[in-house]
Amino acid sequence: MSLAADSPVHSSSSDDFAAILDAELDKISDASADTREVSEEEQDSDHGEESDSNLDLKRVKRRKVEICEGIIDPLSSTSQGEPTQTSGALSLEKEACLHPGAYGGLCVKCGQEMDEESGVAFGIKQQYNTRSRNPLSMISCTCVTKKDYMFMEVYLSCLQNLRLANDEIARLRDKDLKNLLHHKKLYLVLDLDHTLLNSARLPDITAEEGYLNGQRDSLPGTFSLAVICTLSNLGCKILNNLKIYNLRSPDTLKSSLFRLDRMQMMTKLRPFVHNFLKEASNLFEMYIYTMGERPYALEMAKLLDPGDIYFNSKVIAQGDCTERHQKGLDVVLGQESAVLILDDTEGVWGKHKENLILMERYHFFASNCQHFGFNTKSLSQLKSDESETEGALATVLKVLQRVHSLFYDPVSFLQERKDDLVDRDARQASFK
Amino acid sequence: MFFHIVLERNMQLHPRHFGRDLRDKLVSKLMKDVEGTCSGRHGFIVAITGIENVGKGLIRDGTGFVTFPVKYQCVVFRPFKGEIVEAVVTMVNKMGFFAEAGPVQIFVSNHLIPDDMEFQSGDVPNYTTSDGSVKIQKESEVRLKIIGTRVDATEIFCIGTIKDDFLGVISDPGANP
Numbered sequence: 001m002s003l004a005a006d007s008p009v010h011s012s013s014s015d016d017f018a019a020i021l022d023a024e025l026d027k028i029s030d031a032s033a034d035t036r037e038v039s040e041e042e043q044d045s046d047h048g049e050e051s052d053s054n055l056d057l058k059r060v061k062r063r064k065v066e067i068c069e070g071i072i073d074p075l076s077s078t079s080q081g082e083p084t085q086t087s088g089a090l091s092l093e094k095e096a097c098l099h100p101g102a103y104g105g106l107c108v109k110c111g112q113e114m115d116e117e118s119g120v121a122f123g124i125k126q127q128y129n130t131r132s133r134n135p136l137s138m139i140s141c142t143c144v145t146k147k148d149y150m151f152m153e154v155y156l157s158c159l160q161n162l163r164l165a166n167d168e169i170a171r172l173r174d175k176d177l178k179n180l181l182h183h184k185k186l187y188l189v190l191d192l193d194h195t196l197l198n199s200a201r202l203p204d205i206t207a208e209e210g211y212l213n214g215q216r217d218s219l220p221g222t223f224s225l226a227v228i229c230t231l232s233n234l235g236c237k238i239l240n241n242l243k244i245y246n247l248r249s250p251d252t253l254k255s256s257l258f259r260l261d262r263m264q265m266m267t268k269l270r271p272f273v274h275n276f277l278k279e280a281s282n283l284f285e286m287y288i289y290t291m292g293e294r295p296y297a298l299e300m301a302k303l304l305d306p307g308d309i310y311f312n313s314k315v316i317a318q319g320d321c322t323e324r325h326q327k328g329l330d331v332v333l334g335q336e337s338a339v340l341i342l343d344d345t346e347g348v349w350g351k352h353k354e355n356l357i358l359m360e361r362y363h364f365f366a367s368n369c370q371h372f373g374f375n376t377k378s379l380s381q382l383k384s385d386e387s388e389t390e391g392a393l394a395t396v397l398k399v400l401q402r403v404h405s406l407f408y409d410p411v412s413f414l415q416e417r418k419d420d421l422v423d424r425d426a427r428q429a430s431f432k
Numbered sequence: 433m434f435f436h437i438v439l440e441r442n443m444q445l446h447p448r449h450f451g452r453d454l455r456d457k458l459v460s461k462l463m464k465d466v467e468g469t470c471s472g473r474h475g476f477i478v479a480i481t482g483i484e485n486v487g488k489g490l491i492r493d494g495t496g497f498v499t500f501p502v503k504y505q506c507v508v509f510r511p512f513k514g515e516i517v518e519a520v521v522t523m524v525n526k527m528g529f530f531a532e533a534g535p536v537q538i539f540v541s542n543h544l545i546p547d548d549m550e551f552q553s554g555d556v557p558n559y560t561t562s563d564g565s566v567k568i569q570k571e572s573e574v575r576l577k578i579i580g581t582r583v584d585a586t587e588i589f590c591i592g593t594i595k596d597d598f599l600g601v602i603s604d605p606g607a608n609p
Contacts, residue, residue: 100543101527104582104589108528108541111513111580111591164527172526179551285553309555 100168177335180285184408188284188400189332191343192292192300194361194368196276196393199267199300202259204367209380212257212266258303263296267303268364271386272393274304279397281310283404284340287332289316291325291348326350340403342396357399360392433512437474438484440503441466445489447496459483462502468535472583475510476535511536511578511590518602519592521572524557531574536590540576544593546600566601573603 097110107114164172180186190196205212256269280286288304290297294317301315316331327348329336341349341356349356363369364385366378379385386392441462449457463480470476487501511517511533519531519538528541542551542559549559549566558569568574576592576599583589594600 101541103539103541103591104584104587106580106582106589106591108539108591109543111578111593113580113582175551176526179553312553312555312557 098167099165100171101164173335177338180338184283186284186404186407187287187332187335187339188280189287189289189329189339189341189343189355191341191345191359192288192290192297194344194363195270195342195359196273196304196362197267197269197300198362198364198368199265199296200365200367202261202264202266204365205266206366206381209366209378211383212380260299263299265296265299266365267300268380269303270362270393271388271391272397276393276397277304277310280400283401285314286310287314287316289327289332289341289343291318291327293318328352329355338407340400342400357396359396362386362392433510433515434478435474435508435510436481436505437508438503438505439474439477440501443500443502444492444497445500447498450498455486458486458500458502462504466504466506470535470586470588472585472588474508475588476508478507478509478534481505481507509534509536511538511581511588513578513581515578516575516599517578517592518573518575521568521570521574524551524559524569526551526553529559529568531576531592536588538576538578538590538592540574540592540594544579544591544595546595568601572601575599575602 097107097112099107099109099112099114101108102114105114106112193199256271256273258267258269259265260267277286288297288301288311290300292300294315297315297317301311305311325348327343329339329341329352332339336352336355339352339355341352342359343349343356344359344361346353346356346358361372363372363374364379366381369376369378388394443458443462443465445454445458445461459480462483466477467479468477482505484503484505487503489498489500491498517533517536517538519533521529521531522537523530526542528539528543528545531538531540545559545568546561548561549568550562552558552560556569558567560567574594576594577596578590579593580591581588
């Protein structure tokens with residue numbers, strides 16, 4: 001009802017009044033209040049064009065009505081009043097939740113559905129989705145940070161839907177570091193190829209290396225793999241005891257040389273690698289970080305760690321890298337200051353050179369030597385190998401042990417990082 | 433929560449199955465197609481318990497396939513927000529743990545694990561109280577409350593919590609009974 005049109009005389013006041021009345025009417029009918037009240041109001045409004053003195057009266061009247069409503073409301077709806085209060089508190093809580101991460105589009109903390117577009121730290125996702133790349137069941141967890149790059153850590157496939165915000169990653173890193181320091185450990189990021197092992201494609205095996213085929217064990221399945229690796233551990237011990245370093249011995253070869261028919265690969269583990277991992281696992285939390293494809297990386301991890309003790313699926317492969325041809329620690333859930341990297345290629349660790357301990361490359365197969373432009377005979381052609389006790393891994397293990405003891409030195413309280421000195425030491429040592 | 437409901441599905445059957453055991457073929461194909469799947473609306477179809485009726489088949493032009501509308505009774509499982517479920521832990525990591533209640537996978541973030549439980553890495557990653565009396569690791573059975581669900585067309589995501597009274601481990605695989 002438009003009262004304004006009917007009241008040309010008291011234009012301003014009645015206009016206002018009419019507007020108030022209209023609003024009031026709407027409010028009342030909205031609130032589905034007593035019909036009697038509404039009719040009363042209507043009566044009031046019918047006399048809307050009367051004098052100002054009346055107006056005051058009506059105001060009083062209306063106020064009464066309002067008061068009545070005010071009284072009625074809490075009485076009639078005490079039960080309704082409380083839930084609105086609590087829901088208010090809940091929404092406050094929701095606002096307080098920083099949504100530290102999301103699993104399948106749900107906040108992991110409050111369980112609210114999250115709009116992936118709007119979230120603080122949730123931007124790109126599909127681009128690096130590894131599902132398509134991974135025929136195997138191990139798929140990385142994908143987390144997006146504020147800088148729009150991916151943060152991933154490798155776990156089983158169900159983690160694929162898990163994303164973490166930047167702050168949460170920082171928090172986890174912090175927490176993890178405390179845990180780590182508590183256990184007196186550091187992080188160790190290990191490269192695969194030319195650092196822990198050497199692989200060659202089967203077609204690239206030269207005739208001269210054909211003897212290897214007679215030595216190797218074809219691996220039908222993981223079970224036998226485990227057995228072989230335990231044997232290899234035993235073998236290493238026995239060899240150490242007997243001080244035999246002649247690696248032409250078929251047993252040693254047998255235990256560290258694998259032929260993976262499924263992948264058309266032959267892989268030679270670096271001498272001492274099992275002992276190295278065993279010793280290092282006491283001091284470090286270890287990650288595998290390789291530029292290789294994931295299936296390859298997982299297969300290699302199985303060779304190195306058949307019991308899944310050391311790496312516990314902490315395998316980072318090419319698909320997880322955030323930058324092309326670069327390895328970055330952003331995908332490692334660990335504080336950079338406590339990370340040591342063992343790699344043979346300096347170039348890929350652009351941002352983290354100070355964490356890097358450069359390894360002497362391990363070339364066992366001839367095809368590998370050619371690839372890197374060496375004209376000398378490869379270890380396989382010479383039918384020899386690196387020494388168990390004085391090889392690069394044994395040397396670097398000593399360096400790692402020293403770094404670790406320096407880090408946890410109670411005198412210096414060097415809780416920061418192995419300084420450059422140590423790094424340089426390590427590099428020189430590994431070059432020797 | 434489990435429900436026993438009637439659903440309908442259009443089944444396409446190859447002409448080679450037309451014979452006296454057409455109905456059996458239809459039912460076995462239905463079971464194969466439907467059981468274990470997840471529909472966003474009804475949840476996971478756990479098992480088919482019976483066939484209500486099979487409608488008239490419609491022969492498709494060109495292919496010879498026949499489409500039968502089949503009404504069937506089935507048990508479905510659909511998780512709800514606020515529901516308490518018992519689940520088996522499948523994976524433990526720094527970020528929390530995953531547990532399975534039948535076909536449903538539930539993630540419990542470390543925010544929703546009691547504060548006195550700390551993550552312990554190692555051979556068997558786990559969450560343990562400071563006194564070591566309670567431990568959550570793979571294969572542990574936990575009672576948890578679902579605090580959020582998101583239903584996709586083909587997937588259901590659940591977030592759970594054990595940070596509440598009467599929630600947490602109900603059996604420990606590490607402990608000797």
